[in-house]
Amino acid sequence: MRGLMGGKTVPVLIVLLAIVLFWYVMAVVMNAPWQNTLNGRANLTDVPLTEFALQTFTQDKPVLPAPHQVIGAIWTGLFGSAITAPRSLAFHAGITLGATLLGFGLGTLLGVLLAVVIVHNNASDRSLMPWIIASQTVPILAIAPMVVVGLGAVGVTGMIPKALISMYLSFFPVVVGMVKGLRTPEQIQLDLMRTYNASPLQIFLKLRWPASVPILFASMKVGIAISLIGAVVGELSNNAGGGLGVRLLTGSYNGQTIQIWAALFIAAALAAILVILVGWGERLANRRMGVRA
Amino acid sequence: MVEAKGLGLTFKTGDGDVVALSDVNLEIKRGEFVSFIGPSGCGKTTFLRVIADLEQPTSGSITVNGTSATEARVNRSYGYVFQAPALFPWRTIENNVALPLEIMGYADADRKARVSKSLELVNLEGFEKKFPWQLSGGMQQRASIARALAFDADLLLMDEPFGALDEIVRDHLNSELLKLWAATQKTIAFVTHSIPEAVYLSTKIVVMSPRPGRVTDVIESPLPRGERPLEIRETPEFLQLAARVRDGLRAGHSYEE
Numbered sequence: 001m002r003g004l005m006g007g008k009t010v011p012v013l014i015v016l017l018a019i020v021l022f023w024y025v026m027a028v029v030m031n032a033p034w035q036n037t038l039n040g041r042a043n044l045t046d047v048p049l050t051e052f053a054l055q056t057f058t059q060d061k062p063v064l065p066a067p068h069q070v071i072g073a074i075w076t077g078l079f080g081s082a083i084t085a086p087r088s089l090a091f092h093a094g095i096t097l098g099a100t101l102l103g104f105g106l107g108t109l110l111g112v113l114l115a116v117v118i119v120h121n122n123a124s125d126r127s128l129m130p131w132i133i134a135s136q137t138v139p140i141l142a143i144a145p146m147v148v149v150g151l152g153a154v155g156v157t158g159m160i161p162k163a164l165i166s167m168y169l170s171f172f173p174v175v176v177g178m179v180k181g182l183r184t185p186e187q188i189q190l191d192l193m194r195t196y197n198a199s200p201l202q203i204f205l206k207l208r209w210p211a212s213v214p215i216l217f218a219s220m221k222v223g224i225a226i227s228l229i230g231a232v233v234g235e236l237s238n239n240a241g242g243g244l245g246v247r248l249l250t251g252s253y254n255g256q257t258i259q260i261w262a263a264l265f266i267a268a269a270l271a272a273i274l275v276i277l278v279g280w281g282e283r284l285a286n287r288r289m290g291v292r293a
Numbered sequence: 294m295v296e297a298k299g300l301g302l303t304f305k306t307g308d309g310d311v312v313a314l315s316d317v318n319l320e321i322k323r324g325e326f327v328s329f330i331g332p333s334g335c336g337k338t339t340f341l342r343v344i345a346d347l348e349q350p351t352s353g354s355i356t357v358n359g360t361s362a363t364e365a366r367v368n369r370s371y372g373y374v375f376q377a378p379a380l381f382p383w384r385t386i387e388n389n390v391a392l393p394l395e396i397m398g399y400a401d402a403d404r405k406a407r408v409s410k411s412l413e414l415v416n417l418e419g420f421e422k423k424f425p426w427q428l429s430g431g432m433q434q435r436a437s438i439a440r441a442l443a444f445d446a447d448l449l450l451m452d453e454p455f456g457a458l459d460e461i462v463r464d465h466l467n468s469e470l471l472k473l474w475a476a477t478q479k480t481i482a483f484v485t486h487s488i489p490e491a492v493y494l495s496t497k498i499v500v501m502s503p504r505p506g507r508v509t510d511v512i513e514s515p516l517p518r519g520e521r522p523l524e525i526r527e528t529p530e531f532l533q534l535a536a537r538v539r540d541g542l543r544a545g546h547s548y549e550e
Contacts, residue, residue, distance in 0.1 A: 195371070290384075
């Protein structure tokens, strides 16, 4: 008991409970008008509050689905059908995951390459950085359809266009972080390398790169989360390829709110898992590089 | 080993020129232990950096190991020990010592032998697998000396290597440095602002003064070469020498400012 009270478990549970409770209350409030209409049509009058609440939790297309409805939809979505079936949420999550990882990989690579160029060349610092920043001020929702449609017109469809949008979002934190990271070495360390007559490549590999690893991981955590957003946004522009974004889109066409919420939660969980995985990578790297625990 | 003739260096800064070195004429012979002493701003570190080709003189000439300073650096003919250990935190002690060897392309087996020999010279056996943060400040600086020794350059340039350490550790490292110097027969140029340290270690003491940075006195030490017990610091010869260094510093230093 003392361990529970002293630890973080109790506060976390209390907050979670409060959120769920609030959600149920809001479900009653927001679904009440439609339930009243339904009950009016069925000539049901004077429904007791508890029964009314239960009715609002079991609507087909509720304005706000109750938590257990969403969890139920996630459960059947993940385990209710074969993983290759278009009904399966796991199938769609897999499609989104593929585009996310490809885009994240490309984005990280691009970000690191740009940072290397910028750090080693003063002119490119001035000439590239403004464009890199400008690229992120354009709303991705405006660019995504152009990319998807444009590439579709030249026959590139499927994972690639979505991955490109992911890359477009995820290279940014990496390039900004790594420009900083590659410049972390102190003058004294650079002087040391100079006394050894080290080549620029050696300075990069033995000093700048290892010095920037902590910042690389911090940037990648941001990058992988927005890669997922990029992939979902890409899917919103093309509902033929499948993916969580397509589930969101078809759900909103058909008023399938439960489906929308289920897809949203899967996307959020996927992002969380990816960030945790990058965090594990970070811990592994830290251990190898002797970072004080 | 090192010869400077009419050496001058002026830094151009936002608010005018700063004369860091002016008309320095100096010779460091092979096997000498030369200390540079003076208040901050006297150019002692700058002179060491000119030898190391980390700064470019604006007038005069300097030869290092018979060549230009740049060639000497390219030939890796000196080891440099900085004020801070400048160890790479992601490398273990042995890998830090191996860093110059990796860069200079030594073969694996040779590298291992040199690392263990260098660590032995600074009494750091048994700490090969530790990371820098697991060592005390004095041990870290010893590791950085081992790193400078690893590729066996004849000239060792040391820029206030023990300046950040407490006096007890400093005394200990000073006597170890003398032993190391005797064992390796290297030429050492050593920057310090501690009179006892300069007198205890050196065969030659170069007294410098600021604004503009210049050499005011060069003193050949009458103390015996090689073994010098720490108690030598209480002998009359030692105290006389220290007094002369102090006088030199006072003469060059204008306190009116």
